[in-house]
Structure formats: structure tokens, C-alpha cells
Amino acid sequence: AQSVTQLDSQVPVFEEAPVELRCNYSSSVSVYLFWYVQYPNQGLQLLLKYLSGSTLVKGINGFEAEFNKSQTSFHLRKPSVHISDTAEYFCAVSDPPSGNTPLVFGKGTRLSVIA
Amino acid sequence: DTAVSQTPKYLVTQMGNDKSIKCEQNLGHDTMYWYKQDSKKFLKIMFSYNNKELIINETVPNRFSPKSPDKAHLNLHINSLELGDSAVYFCASSQRRSGETQYFGPGTRLLVL
Numbered sequence: 119a120q121s122v123t124q125l126d127s128q129v130p131v132f133e134e135a136p137v138e139l140r141c142n143y144s145s146s147v148s149v150y151l152f153w154y155v156q157y158p159n160q161g162l163q164l165l166l167k168y169l170s171g172s173t174l175v176k177g178i179n180g181f182e183a184e185f186n187k188s189q190t191s192f193h194l195r196k197p198s199v200h201i202s203d204t205a206e207y208f209c210a211v212s213d214p215p216s217g218n219t220p221l222v223f224g225k226g227t228r229l230s231v232i233a
Numbered sequence: 234d235t236a237v238s239q240t241p242k243y244l245v246t247q248m249g250n251d252k253s254i255k256c257e258q259n260l261g262h263d264t265m266y267w268y269k270q271d272s273k274k275f276l277k278i279m280f281s282y283n284n285k286e287l288i289i290n291e292t293v294p295n296r297f298s299p300k301s302p303d304k305a306h307l308n309l310h311i312n313s314l315e316l317g318d319s320a321v322y323f324c325a326s327s328q329r330r331s332g333e334t335q336y337f338g339p340g341t342r343l344l345v346l
Contacts, residue, residue, distance in 0.1 A: 150332045161237070161323055161337035162276075169332045206274055212332070220266065220278040220289055221335060228274075 120145055120211045124224035131199055132232050139194040139227045141183075141209030149211050151192040152221065153183055156206040165207075168192060179203070204231045236260050237338040239324050245344045246314055254309045254341045256324030262336075264288075264329045265307035267299060270321040270340070282307055283329050314345045 121144040131137045143149060150169050154162040166177025173185040183194045192209060206228050210221040237258045246252055258265060266289075267279040281289035282301040296312045307324060324338040 152334075154337075156274075159340075161339045162325075163337070164334045167332070167334065208276065220281055220291075222278075223276040226274045226276075 120149070120213060120222045122209050122211050122222055122224035124207075124209055124227045126227050127225065128228045128230065130230045130232060133201055134198045136197050137195065137199050137203075137229065139207050139209075139229065141192045141194065141224060143190050143192065143209075143211045145190070145211075145213075147213075149213060151183075151185060152210040152212075153177065153181070153192070153194050154208045154210060154223075155179075156208065156226075158205070162208065165194070199229070199231045201231050201233060203229060205229060237324055237326055237336050239322075239338040239341050241341060242339065243342050243344075245346065247346055248314055248316060250314050251310070251312045252314060252343070253311070254322055254324075254343075256307045256309070256338055258305055258324075258326040258336070258338075260326055260336060262326040262328055263304055264327050265301065265304070266325040266327075266335065267307065267309050268323040268325060268337075270323060272320070276323070280307075280309075316345050319343055319345045 123142045125140045152167045153165040156162045166175045168175045168185045176182045206226045208226050209224040240255045264283045266281045270276045280299045285301045298310045301307045321340045323340050325335040327333040327335040
């Protein structure tokens with residue numbers, strides 16, 4: 119079964135600084151990879167996803183992630199964070215091509231942006 | 234317009250009670266899900282329905298019973314609530330095709346006293 123490891127449970131960072139949130143997944147076979155963001159007291163919202171093609175994926179709000187098959191990683195980056203980026207970030211994986219496979223989430227990384 | 238809505242948003246109840254959470258999506262999706270998020274923010278799939286048919290049923294106590302009257306609705310009924318059921322329950326929907334984005338509702342915060 120797939121599993122996802124988010125190595126950092128909390129990441130504090132100063133406003134306008136760059137940030138990287140790390141994600142590693144368990145399987146070396148083809149996978150679909152996702153990053154979701156959860157703002158306080160809200161549901162999850164998709165930031166970006168990797169299905170195939172270019173390994174550098176751009177998402178909303180200036181975020182991007184790079185798929186690295188050899189390292190089974192899908193780290194999320196932003197060059198300059200804002201206070202409004204303070205939220206919980208979840209990495210998730212699913213197995214293609216079955217549409218039945220649910221998302222398997224990591225335990226989340228709490229990003230705190232400090233003014 | 235809200236894409237995925239859940240009611241109620243908050244639910245406080247006593248142990249042993251039975252309660253239901255409702256979910257509706259207006260995105261025209263054919264697949265709906267229930268996730269549970271515990272106090273440590275860990276999200277885990279509970280159930281998934283495709284066109285009113287149960288397709289995923291993870292290891293969940295049989296006190297939890299999902300019901301899908303049509304493909305736009307997926308309700309969750311919980312019998313004999315226990316303290317450990319306290320969590321945030323999220324409904325989501327997507328098209329069944331692999332890799333499709335799941336859209337999440339705002340969550341129902343359940344507190345069992």
C-alpha cells in the first residue's frame with residue numbers, strides 16, 4: 119500500500135523568505151501526486167498535482183513542486199511567502215490508472231509565516 | 234455557489250447518540266468520499282461511492298453507515314457515538330477517472346461528550 123511521509127510537522131518561516139515543504143512517497147511505480155492546502159477551519163483545496171509529463175509542476179498562489187522519481191519525492195516550494203500562506207499543507211498520492219484508488223495523505227506540515 | 238456543502242458545520246452530542254451528516258455536491262461529479270481528520274490533522278479515507286454504489290469501504294466500525302440517495306448526495310450516519318469519534322469529517326467529490334482533483338467540503342466538526 120502507498121504511504122506518504124512529510125518530514126516536517128511544522129515549518130516556521132519569515133515573510134518574503136523562500137520555503138520548501140518536503141514530501142516522500144513509498145512506491146517506485148507510477149503514481150499521481152498532489153499537494154493540498156487547508157486554511158484554518160476550512161476544507162482542503164488543491165494547490166497542484168503531478169500526473170505525467172514535465173517534472174516541474176506549477177500551482178496556484180505561486181507554489182511549485184518537483185517530481186523526482188529516483189528519490190521518490192515531491193517537494194513543494196515557494197520563492198517568497200506571505201502571511202496569508204499560513205496553513206496546513208498535505209501531500210497525497212494515488213495509484214493510476216484505477217479510478218477506485220483513494221488519496222493517501224501525509225500527516226501534514228504546518229507552515230507558519232512570521233511577519 | 235458552494236461546490237461541496239456539508240451540514241451541519243458543528244455537531245456537539247452525547248456518547249451513545251445517533252447522528253447524521255449530510256453532503257451535497259453541485260459539480261456533476263460521479264464519485265463522492267468521506268474522510269476523517271483526527272485531532273493531529275491526519276486525514277484518512279472512510280468511504281467512497283461512485284454513482285450511488287459503494288466502491289471503497291476502509292476499516293471503519295459498522296456504527297458508521299454511508300448512504301447515497303443519488304450521485305449528488307452522500308450522507309454519513311453514525312450510531313452509538315463514542316468519544317473517539319470526535320473529529321472533523323470531510324466530504325469530497327471528483328470524477329472517477331484516476332488523477333482527477335478531489336474537491337472538499339468545509340468539514341463537519343463533531344465533538345462527542
